[in-house]
Amino acid sequence: RKxxxxxxxxxxxxxxxxxAFNCTYSNSASQSFFWYRQDCRKEPKLLMSVYSSGNxxxxxxxxxxxxxxxxxxxxxxxxxxxxxxxxxxxxxxxxGNMLTFGGGTRLMVKP
Amino acid sequence: NAGVMQNxxxxxxxxxxxxxxxxSPMKGHSHVYWYRQLPEEGLKFMVYLQKENIIDESGMPKxxxxxxxxxxxxxxxxxxxxxxxxxAAYFCASSSVAGEVANTGELFFGEGSRLTVL
Numbered sequence: 001r002k003x004x005x006x007x008x009x010x011x012x013x014x015x016x017x018x019x020a021f022n023c024t025y026s027n028s029a030s031q032s033f034f035w036y037r038q039d040c041r042k043e044p045k046l047l048m049s050v051y052s053s054g055n056x057x058x059x060x061x062x063x064x065x066x067x068x069x070x071x072x073x074x075x076x077x078x079x080x081x082x083x084x085x086x087x088x089x090x091x092x093x094x095x096g097n098m099l100t101f102g103g104g105t106r107l108m109v110k111p
Numbered sequence: 112n113a114g115v116m117q118n119x120x121x122x123x124x125x126x127x128x129x130x131x132x133x134x135s136p137m138k139g140h141s142h143v144y145w146y147r148q149l150p151e152e153g154l155k156f157m158v159y160l161q162k163e164n165i166i167d168e169s170g171m172p173k174x175x176x177x178x179x180x181x182x183x184x185x186x187x188x189x190x191x192x193x194x195x196x197x198x199a200a201y202f203c204a205s206s207s208v209a210g211e212v213a214n215t216g217e218l219f220f221g222e223g224s225r226l227t228v229l
Contacts, residue, residue, distance in 0.1 A: 006153075034216035043202060043220035044154065087153060091213045098144055098167065099218060103153035 003027065004090050004102035012108045017078045021105045023071045023088030031093040033064055035073050038085045038104065047073075047086070078109045113138050116185075117203050117221035125229050130190040130197070132224040136205030143186045144218060145178060148200045160186060193228045200225045 003026045013019050025033075033050035048055065050062040050071050061074040071088055088102035116135040124130050136143050141162050146154040156170040160180035171178065175193075180186040190197055204218035212218060 004153075008151075032213055032216060043222050045220070046215075046217050049216050089216060091216070093213070098156050098159050099212065099216065100156065101146070101154040 003092070003100050004088055006088050006102040006105045008103055008105060010106040010108050012110060013078055014110055015078055015080060017109075018074065018076045019078055019107060020072055020074045021086055021088075021107075023073075023102050023105075025069050025071070025088075025090045027090075027092050028066070028069060029093060030069075030090050032091040033062075033071050034089040034091075034099070035060075035062055035071075036087040036089050036101070038087055040084075044087055044101070075107075078107075080109050080111060083107055083109045115140075115203060115205050115219050115221035117201075117224050119224060120222065121225050121227070123227045123229065124193050126194055127192050130193050130226055132188040132190075132201050132203075132226070133185040134188070134203030134205075134221060135185040136203075137207075137219050140205035140207050140219070142206045142208070142212075143180050144204045144206075145186075145188050146202045146204065148202060148223075150199070154202060157188070190226070193226070195228045198226055198228045 006023045035047040036044040037047045038044040048057050050064045054063040059076045063072045085104040085106045087104045089099045118133050143160045145157040148154045158171050158178045159167040175191045177189045200223040202220050202223045204220045206212045
């Protein structure tokens with residue numbers, strides 16, 4: 001079983017739609033959680049952290065469910081520019097504090 | 112540009128040759144992470160280094176791969192006797208303080224080096 005699992009998609013949605021991605025992680029002792037965005041053939045960039053109480057940044061809302069070990073990302077009012085791959089990222093609290101990335105969910109927003 | 116610099120951006124090698132990928136972290140950063148991304152897959156952690164030290168190499172293949180981060184100069188990821196399966200994008204990321212990554216989640220990535228093995 002992968003440590004961080006995501007549905008690879010693609011999710012094809014029209015502009016203005018609301019879309020949600022889920023991600024599950026394997027280790028209940030996981031420390032911290034994030035969403036990254038990666039454009040085609042570009043480097044990943046941090047989109048937002050995910051807090052236990054849930055958090056919002058503009059059109060983006062991230063939520064964490066520790067009991068079920070999943071993380072979600074909700075995008076409201078999708079824009080063409082939101083088309084990208086969204087990577088679920090977990091810090092498992094290991095010595096190096098490295099981040100473990102999921103395989104990504106590809107989003108394509110169509111006009 | 113004070114960002115993470117990787118070179119070469121694109122590298123083509125024939126099977127059996129060596130590939131050397133270089134990474135200069137952001138100014139002031141002393142922690143370097145290497146990740147590999149196979150086509151249509153996610154990023155896989157390879158190795159974490161601080162200056163002159165390998166801290167965690169649990170993601171490195173046991174053979175043919177090595178990494179260093181000398182006191183002076185860039186971090187180097189070296190792949191000996193490349194095979195077709197090594198074709199991938201190799202991303203380097205840096206941070207200023209290791210513990211900070213766990214809190215902020217912010218790794219600063221370079222644009223990657225794309226290795227193609229013929």
